[in-house]
Amino acid sequence: MHELTINLHMHTTYSDGSGTHADLARAAIKSGLDAILVSDHNIWVQGLESYHRNGKQRVLLLVGEEVHDQGRDPQKNHLLVFGAERELATLADDPQALIDAVRQAGGVSFIAHPVDPELPAFNETDISWEDWRVSGYTGIELWNGFSELKMVIKDKLDGLFYAYYPEFIARGPHPKALRIWDNLLTSGRRVVAVGGSDAHASKMRMGPLRKTIFPYEFHFSTVNTHLLVPQPLTGDLLADRKMIYTALAAGHAFIGYDLPAPTRGFRFSAQGKEKSALMGDELPAEGGVTLQVKAPKRADLRLLKDGKVLKAVEGELITHITTEPGVYRVEAYLRFLGRKRGWIFSNPIYVR
Known part of the structure; x- marks a missing residue:
């Protein structure tokens, strides 16, 4: 893509x-x-x-x-x-x-x-x-x-x-x-x-x-x-x-x-049993789903499920395997000009 x-x-x-x-x-x-x-x-x-x-x-x-x-x-x-x-x-x-x-x-x-x-x-x-x-x-x-x-x-x-x-x-x-x-x-x-x-x-x-x-x-x-x-x-x-x-x-x-740092290159994707998904896509939970997050640089990365933080890391990558249906999305934050600020907000991947 x-x-x-x-x-x-x-x-x-x-x-x-x-x-x-x-x-x-x-x-x-x-x-x-x-x-x-x-x-x-x-x-x-x-x-x-x-x-x-x-x-x-x-x-x-x-x-x-x-x-x-x-x-x-x-x-x-x-x-x-x-x-x-x-x-x-x-x-x-x-x-x-x-x-x-x-x-x-x-x-x-x-x-x-x-x-x-x-x-x-x-x-x-x-x-x-x-x-x-x-x-x-x-x-x-x-x-x-x-x-x-x-x-x-x-x-x-x-x-x-x-x-x-x-x-x-x-x-x-x-x-x-x-x-x-x-x-x-x-x-x-x-x-x-x-x-x-x-x-x-x-x-x-x-x-x-x-x-x-x-x-x-x-x-x-x-x-x-x-x-x-x-x-x-x-x-x-x-x-x-x-x-x-x-x-x-x-x-x-x-x-x-994009002011604190370029966000180009961010990716949030998922791999299911039979197909893969981009942000905005839907795939079945049956057989398990691997969610992958890649940020362009180190940041406060958060993977959310149904609006609640599921996993948070200070880094560039998140990998999470799930069998649970839900709406998964990503937020990322950076420190800039003395405070932590929103940097990236992904669209969801819908696991049904």
């Missing part, structure tokens, strides 16, 4: 971002990404999907949208939509109808920032996902790089500090988001986890100070989604787009916080 590093959930001047699609592509090339998935608010921008190049480097730019009901206050229930190839914002007031329409169109959908608390110091309201009765969505945005800011800021002085030193922000997915995901998984659902940057490159003004808050290039070096695909990108837009969306739908992916 070949590994692609992609970044999803970002905004341009078509909604509340400060850059154009070309600006995002240039930043992505500088950051070494393979693809970016743009998702402006309630608008599917047609005709801009393409490869962007700078010398021998290139990045694939794909376009979806972030759909939410603008008539609602506060505007909760944001859904990231990719691959539907049609405008679906007219269904924003009915999340289930929206999700159904995405599936019917052959697209993928992810619940955006499922836990996004209020930030009173900056008059930001709680825009967490609320309607958990829905079904049929592909997955959830487990780690949102921009929303995480609300977890660490207490006042405007904090905000000023993190605006200038954003590398101190990231801790990992919100603990409540992890609990929600584990509850969904243990209830029998297949729910793909992705990491999103939610990049805006917003312009800040505080008195005489002017600052771009978290430039696109910074976001693209932090919380990324890594995909395992059958082959490298070919340069054929339609074929490569299909390959990326197929991998996302299958959950052949992990979330990597």
Whole structure:
């Protein structure tokens, strides 16, 4: 399998971002990404999907949208939509109808920032996902790089500090988001986890100070989604787009916080009696299953079963043999800038 590093959930001047699609592509090339998935608010921008190049480097730019009901206050229930190839914002007031329409169109959908608390110091309201009765969505945005800011800021002085030193922000997915995901998984659902940057490159003004808050290039070096695909990108837009969306739908992916150390090369796999499995795959418990974890460098590695830590090591490898059905996934943590921070969060292997 070949590994692609992609970044999803970002905004341009078509909604509340400060850059154009070309600006995002240039930043992505500088950051070494393979693809970016743009998702402006309630608008599917047609005709801009393409490869962007700078010398021998290139990045694939794909376009979806972030759909939410603008008539609602506060505007909760944001859904990231990719691959539907049609405008679906007219269904924003009915999340289930929206999700159904995405599936019917052959697209993928992810619940955006499922836990996004209020930030009173900056008059930001709680825009967490609320309607958990829905079904049929592909997955959830487990780690949102921009929303995480609300977890660490207490006042405007904090905000000023993190605006200038954003590398101190990231801790990992919100603990409540992890609990929600584990509850969904243990209830029998297949729910793909992705990491999103939610990049805006917003312009800040505080008195005489002017600052771009978290430039696109910074976001693209932090919380990324890594995909395992059958082959490298070919340069054929339609074929490569299909390959990326197929991998996302299958959950052949992990979330990597690439700022402390590159996460490329992480693998979580399983070997059963008759077949093997990647992240996102399912295989029978009968006859035993060997789970294998390989990290790119030494880390606090944790193998979880049904949301609980089954094995933890300080190292690069975990091997575990089981005959017990369950949902198995991996978390990895590194020390960076004075504290232990989330580094890698895998999608599950389902042992039935």
